[in-house]
Amino acid sequence: QQPVQSPQAVILREGEDAVINCSSSKALYSVHWYRQKHGEAPVFLMILLKGGEQKGHDKISASFNEKKQQSSLYLTASQLSYSGTYFCGTEMPPGKLIFGQGTTLQVKP
Amino acid sequence: NAGVTQTPKFQVLKTGQSMTLQCAQDMNHNSMYWYRQDPGMGLRLIYYSASEGTTDKGEVPNGYNVSRLNKREFSLRLESAAPSQTSVYFCASSTTAGRVDEQFFGPGTRLTVL
Numbered sequence: 001q002q003p004v005q006s007p008q009a010v011i012l013r014e015g016e017d018a019v020i021n022c023s024s025s026k027a028l029y030s031v032h033w034y035r036q037k038h039g040e041a042p043v044f045l046m047i048l049l050k051g052g053e054q055k056g057h058d059k060i061s062a063s064f065n066e067k068k069q070q071s072s073l074y075l076t077a078s079q080l081s082y083s084g085t086y087f088c089g090t091e092m093p094p095g096k097l098i099f100g101q102g103t104t105l106q107v108k109p
Numbered sequence: 110n111a112g113v114t115q116t117p118k119f120q121v122l123k124t125g126q127s128m129t130l131q132c133a134q135d136m137n138h139n140s141m142y143w144y145r146q147d148p149g150m151g152l153r154l155i156y157y158s159a160s161e162g163t164t165d166k167g168e169v170p171n172g173y174n175v176s177r178l179n180k181r182e183f184s185l186r187l188e189s190a191a192p193s194q195t196s197v198y199f200c201a202s203s204t205t206a207g208r209v210d211e212q213f214f215g216p217g218t219r220l221t222v223l
Contacts, residue, residue: 002168041199041214041216042212044211044212044213089152094159095157095159095207096159099151099154
């Protein structure tokens with residue numbers, strides 16, 4: 001079952017912050033975050049595992065609430081390069097990753 | 110290292126034709142995946158191979174077949190193409206067997222079915 005992302009779209013000015021949310025109705029093994037720029041392949045940002053372990057880029061932060069099956073991606077002091085579509089993916093069962101519909105982020109000067 | 114490579118990059122088919130999309134990775138990864146991406150629809154999992162020798166259905170497997178030829182290669186076959194299969198197809202790989210680690214994506218194949 002596909003996770004639900006919110007909001008669907010965000011427009012920011014450089015330097016502003018944004019939060020993208022991802023929720024699932026299933027118990028999850030992990031949550032993954034990817035960014036995709038127009039015409040390109042998705043690029044890995046972060047994995048959040050049950051138990052609190054995280055793996056990802058230093059400049060990206062995210063949280064995973066295991067009880068609520070929710071994750072949030074925090075984009076602080078946004079830059080023009082942050083523009084793109086952000087996808088969360090939920091792993092359930094192990095080995096199977098299902099992506100949400102995406103959140104489009106546009107950062108303006 | 111080339112990473113994940115996909116061939117062809119572009120393809121136009123007529124309804125009813127068949128074709129195979131090729132994917133190869135040179136990172137010694139255990140898991141491989143096929144996704145399709147339609148405009149505004151996000152990435153949808155077609156099939157995946159959690160380890161060499163295994164394949165499993167994803168969200169949208171109908172109309173497709175896969176073969177994990179060896180550890181490096183994972184192909185996707187359309188037996189009788191339909192206009193609804195017009196999409197961008199991405200192959201991805203991940204190092205861990207049976208679990209999803211960081212996925213590395215190929216550049217995609219843009220398929221149009223007329």
